[in-house]
Amino acid sequence: MTSLTAIRTLPRRASGAVGVAVPLAIAAGFLIPLVVTSPFQLQIYTLAVLNAAAVAPLVLSLGYTGLLNLSHGTFYGLGAYTTAILVTDHGWPFEAAALAAAVVAGLGGGLLSLASARVRGDYFVLVSLGLTIAMAQLLANLPDLTRGREGFFGIPQLDLFGLSFSEPVTGFYLCLALLAVLYLFLHRVISGFLGRTMLVVRYDDVAARSMGIRPLAVRATAMVVGSALVGVAGSFLVATVQFISPADFGFDASFMLSLYVIIGGMASLPGAVAVAVVFTLLNEQFRGISDYSVGLVGLAVLVAVFIRGKVLRDLFHSWRAHQEGRATDA
Amino acid sequence: MRLCNKRPGVLAAIAAATSLVLAGCAGGADTAGTVEEIRILVAAPLTGDSAETGKDLVDGAKLAADYLNEQGGVRSGPLKGRKFAVESADDQLKTEAATTIAARFASDDNLFALTGFLTSGQAQAAGVVLQKYKLPAVVSFASADFLTTEADNLVVVSASVANFARVAGTFAATELGAKSAGTIAGDYSFLDSYYKGLQESLTKGGAQIASKQSYPDGTADFSTMVTSLAKADPDVVMSGAFQADAGKIAAQVRRAGVDKPFVDFLGEGWGKTFADSVGSVLTQGDYYQMDPANVFPEPGSLLETMDKRFLAAYGKNIPTAAMHSFDSVLTVGAAIEAGATSKTDLLQYVTKATGQGLLGQIAFTTELTPKQRFGTMSKLTGPGPRDRELAASYVMNADGTVTPAK
Numbered sequence: 204m205t206s207l208t209a210i211r212t213l214p215r216r217a218s219g220a221v222g223v224a225v226p227l228a229i230a231a232g233f234l235i236p237l238v239v240t241s242p243f244q245l246q247i248y249t250l251a252v253l254n255a256a257a258v259a260p261l262v263l264s265l266g267y268t269g270l271l272n273l274s275h276g277t278f279y280g281l282g283a284y285t286t287a288i289l290v291t292d293h294g295w296p297f298e299a300a301a302l303a304a305a306v307v308a309g310l311g312g313g314l315l316s317l318a319s320a321r322v323r324g325d326y327f328v329l330v331s332l333g334l335t336i337a338m339a340q341l342l343a344n345l346p347d348l349t350r351g352r353e354g355f356f357g358i359p360q361l362d363l364f365g366l367s368f369s370e371p372v373t374g375f376y377l378c379l380a381l382l383a384v385l386y387l388f389l390h391r392v393i394s395g396f397l398g399r400t401m402l403v404v405r406y407d408d409v410a411a412r413s414m415g416i417r418p419l420a421v422r423a424t425a426m427v428v429g430s431a432l433v434g435v436a437g438s439f440l441v442a443t444v445q446f447i448s449p450a451d452f453g454f455d456a457s458f459m460l461s462l463y464v465i466i467g468g469m470a471s472l473p474g475a476v477a478v479a480v481v482f483t484l485l486n487e488q489f490r491g492i493s494d495y496s497v498g499l500v501g502l503a504v505l506v507a508v509f510i511r512g513k514v515l516r517d518l519f520h521s522w523r524a525h526q527e528g529r530a531t532d533a
Numbered sequence: 534m535r536l537c538n539k540r541p542g543v544l545a546a547i548a549a550a551t552s553l554v555l556a557g558c559a560g561g562a563d564t565a566g567t568v569e570e571i572r573i574l575v576a577a578p579l580t581g582d583s584a585e586t587g588k589d590l591v592d593g594a595k596l597a598a599d600y601l602n603e604q605g606g607v608r609s610g611p612l613k614g615r616k617f618a619v620e621s622a623d624d625q626l627k628t629e630a631a632t633t634i635a636a637r638f639a640s641d642d643n644l645f646a647l648t649g650f651l652t653s654g655q656a657q658a659a660g661v662v663l664q665k666y667k668l669p670a671v672v673s674f675a676s677a678d679f680l681t682t683e684a685d686n687l688v689v690v691s692a693s694v695a696n697f698a699r700v701a702g703t704f705a706a707t708e709l710g711a712k713s714a715g716t717i718a719g720d721y722s723f724l725d726s727y728y729k730g731l732q733e734s735l736t737k738g739g740a741q742i743a744s745k746q747s748y749p750d751g752t753a754d755f756s757t758m759v760t761s762l763a764k765a766d767p768d769v770v771m772s773g774a775f776q777a778d779a780g781k782i783a784a785q786v787r788r789a790g791v792d793k794p795f796v797d798f799l800g801e802g803w804g805k806t807f808a809d810s811v812g813s814v815l816t817q818g819d820y821y822q823m824d825p826a827n828v829f830p831e832p833g834s835l836l837e838t839m840d841k842r843f844l845a846a847y848g849k850n851i852p853t854a855a856m857h858s859f860d861s862v863l864t865v866g867a868a869i870e871a872g873a874t875s876k877t878d879l880l881q882y883v884t885k886a887t888g889q890g891l892l893g894q895i896a897f898t899t900e901l902t903p904k905q906r907f908g909t910m911s912k913l914t915g916p917g918p919r920d921r922e923l924a925a926s927y928v929m930n931a932d933g934t935v936t937p938a939k
Binding site for chain 2: 282358448
């Protein structure tokens with residue numbers, strides 16, 4: 204393989220490697236509590252896994268249908284708040300509350316997807332941004348329901364099928380199991396007919412219609428499924444942290460989740476999951492230099508764009524052509 | 534063949550993942566220190582909009598550690614002679630970060646105590662994690678009532694926020710002679726506790742709330758609320774707004790022709806942000822600020838000494854946040870001198886701890902709240918942070934009563 208070919212095929216080979224490594228890493232993750240006993244490390248791994256579980260469903264709407272949805276963090280919050288309210292104030296079991304969270308968040312996603320029938324591109328981004336800001340205000344200013352800006356406190360210890368989220372090891376296993384289930388489900392969806400249909404809608408609406416595909420229905424499906432799944436992830440967050448506040452689900456949260464998908468390669472489920480885990484771990488490792496964290500994320504976006512946009516390959520190609528031209532002249 | 538081509542990439546990815554896991558495992562190593570030291574971890578926002586207050590929290594804790602070490606460190610008890618050291622962790626004002634910092638504290642045997650926290654939400658989130666390991670935290674600045682009612686492992690150094698409002702209400706009714714008050718505050722759940730204290734103290738002083746206005750977070754135009762408030766013609770206007778909002782509200786109140794005293798009951802502390810928002814109407818009418826501390830120290834007092842040292846070290850008078858973290862470290866020190874030997878038994882000695890702090894005596898109830906704290910009302914005389922004169926000072930008691938200070 205020549206060096207030029209190696210550079211040209213680097214993104215594809217890297218993508219293939221990540222595609223194999225991430226499922227293996229998820230499976231290997233079940234061994235982590237056997238070697239890591241520190242509560243600090245388990246807490247970080249649990250949060251990293253939860254972040255990955257929250258990011259994964261966004262691949263459907265952002266990656267596969269091309270809707271730049273800046274409300275994903277809001278649906279995460281809707282799921283979290285639904286669970287917190289139901290288990291704390293109404294005594295629901297966690298399993299039922301998690302299902303309700305999926306329904307509420309899915310409905311929210313469905314409503315937002317209706318906007319995609321009227322507006323596209325930048326305007327859809329603005330609509331989703333508006334929803335995120337409005338929902339953050341609502342969560343902060345409905346104290347009787349949400350405990351207001353100071354956050355939702357008093358959430359009891361929760362368990363799922365007899366396994367307690369409050370125990371660091373079982374809590375980690377439950378969150379990792381959620382990630383594994385979501386990953387398998389989403390992988391099945393995007394590898395199948397629905398995934399290919401979403402990609403057609405993303406690239407060409409007209410072509411999709413000519414093939415009998417209804418773009419709005421496809422986008423709505425992606426939004427509803429993605430939102431419902433992140434709502435369940437929100438339930439797991441509540442069970443793990445036992446405290447949430449509106450600030451956790453504002454614009455920053457949605458923005459970062461979208462960036463993870465973009466850096467991971469847009470329509471790459473393993474890429475998004477890997478980036479979410481890596482960034483969460485790095486954020487903890489480099490808490491002392493968190494002043495620069497936003498800059499590092501920006502740098503990662505630039506690198507991702509350079510690689511995905513084939514900028515590096517083209518630069519290398521030009522340089523190589525220039526060198527060959529000089530050699531011929533000589 | 535395809536698998537062969539992929540193998541180096543797969544191996545590289547697995548190696549990268551493994552290195553991350555190993556890097557994660559090594560995360561606590563940076564906290565290693567000598568066992569001879571009492572290491573105190575301060576959680577504070579060191580980046581973002583609240584970074585200045587976060588730095589004040591850390592600096593106050595460092596000042597306290599230096600102060601204790603100058604006296605020989607721990608002066609009595611099983612750990613006599615040990616010195617104090619302070620570490621900081623950026624909590625980014627995020628719940629997630631608060632939980633990992635709490636977990637780090639639980640994991641690291643070299644850390645003796647966890648303190649700091651600017652907001653009650655973060656303190657509560659950290660408390661939930663610490664509860665699993667039966668460990669406490671000494672909460673420096675946050676003081677929502679639910680920290681006491683919902684957790685039994687959080688020592689709250691600040692007075693109850695209901696008492697903040699009691700100080701302002703008592704002052705308005707007794708010193709200003711108000712019979713009616715118009716209140717305006719953000720529509721936040723934690724203000725329920727404030728209003729409870731305000732209502733009680735006003736009623737006790739023979740006054741009542743004539744107009745109660747609230748606004749959602751993010752409001753910029755307060756004219757509707759100000760108009761309603763002006764119609765009630767109260768004797769005082771009482772603000773439960775953060776200083777940026779309070780300044781705008783004060784400006785709009787004055788422009789509406791209401792020149793009655795403008796009295797703060799939030800106790801956040803007004804500074805440059807308030808003065809900038811008020812603008813030129815600062816000279817129109819009187820403004821009274823509530824501080825949950827004695828901000829007019831007597832000559833030779835511990836507070837005056839530390840104020841001078843803080844000024845010399847950091848170029849400004851000691852802010853309220855730093856006073857709270859200072860007293861948090863002193864609380865840990867006093868608990869050790871009372872007999873605590875590790876972070877697991879710190880909580881049981883907190884109620885036995887005694888000493889003199891910047892906020893008042895170091896003495897806690899069985900509810901893990903301070904027995905007494907100072908509260909002062911001061912009148913603004915200019916836009917600078919020290920342009921004010923003492924109007925009244927009070928003692929805030931744990932039983933919910935407020936009495937004039939001697």
